[in-house]
Amino acid sequence: MGLCPPEDLPNWVPGRVLLASDGLGWKDVALRSYHYHGQDVIVPAMRDFMLVGYQMGETPMRRRFEGRWSRDRLGPGAASLLTRAQQAHWTWEEPIDVTHVYLSAALVADVAGEALDCHVSDVRLADVLRAEDPVMSQAMRAIVEEAQHQALGGPLYVDWLSRGLIVHLLRRYAQIDFAPVQAAGLGPAKKRQIADFVEAHLADPLTLAEMAQAVGMTPCVFSRLFRLSFGQPPYAYVIARRIEAARRLLTGSALPIKEIAATCGFTDQAHLTRLFVRVHGKAPAAYRKAAG
Template identity: 60%
Template sequence: MTHVYLSAALMAEVASEVMDCLVTEVCLADVLRTDDPVLTAAMAAISHEAAQQAMGGPLYVETVARGLIIHLLRRYAAIMQRGPAASSGLGPAQCRIIRDHIDAHLAERLDLAGMAAQLGMTPCLFARQFRISFGSPAYAWVTARRLERARRMLAETGASIKQIAAECGFADQAHLTRLFARELGVTPAAYCRALH
């Protein structure tokens, strides 16, 4: 006999991603006996992987578990939704929170998971709602904010381009130079020379 335990948090996360809205609760139907080949195959794959302990095992099990959850949602679940659908984008307070978070952490590594956590959302749902609200993907918006801060620092401080690159979250001076030139049509050094 094989028992597979799927956490309520993972069920809600997958349901939120699949349905493009915040799902707070998933109630599975109380089914005692069923002949479901998808369930049988998923449980066999998870059981086999647990016995093998092979490379990439946890990732493999999570992938199978997510597929299993989608199947359960389709066939055996009642889903409770909260909040607006993803098509409505982020609310004004959420936009302010994420804008402030990004500005406060531009020098650091920013990723979807970390930004989504600020709003208690899954990365997939956050990415869709961010794009609707801000008009671009999160990575592009963050890059634009970094470039704007670099432009201001070049104009208002005597900091070196290397220091500005670090304080604005670019990998290095070359990374800043490449993106600055692509977006503004001039290198940071040439921009500084034109200002002074």
């Protein structure tokens, strides 16, 4: 049996859904709130990391994780952590309202890689049945409020909240396995791949994240390896390639300079002129005239 996605959890742990983030456009983060009666259930190995916040009601709780039972009394203000891909046995007696926040493995690994400047192979959350953690509770409460009210920029806001929450979890509750990045720069294949990607997207507003994603890396790791390989930061490289593309069009075409600026990814003709003069000592019009 595969790992259980959040929406399938009621098949194992029946409850009434009070709130869900389905259809809100969130990426790598999900929220579901439930009303539960007392139960004795097996929570299957989940696809995502799961945080449980206790909203209403109070109950004795027992959980068996990796063969060990833990016991506590849980109510509003408390939270539990459950790592992904690990089955657990839960039993409680009284009705409770809880909120589940799910964080994808990809998002957690991405944040861990950026925080540690490394390639992360695995992250595990500690087995914590009861955490009194104001930072975690506040972040979960803010995510709940966004699901309820759906304000401007919701997906971006939730991504920002979740990344901060993940950094907190990594600091306090996580075990991380990683392999240090070698300081040899990008390999030949990835170097060609990113060079081709940049040439194909010069007209686009390229971001560091997009360039890193093109070669399957986190932005911080990509930026360091790029500098080792190309001898300059990614942004400086992109500008240099745009100026070179503009130079070729100035000497090899009759396109208006304004159109050349747009084709090569400059914000406007003045932007092209300012950077072109810095490199070639002449404005584009003067350069074209001298070359002709």
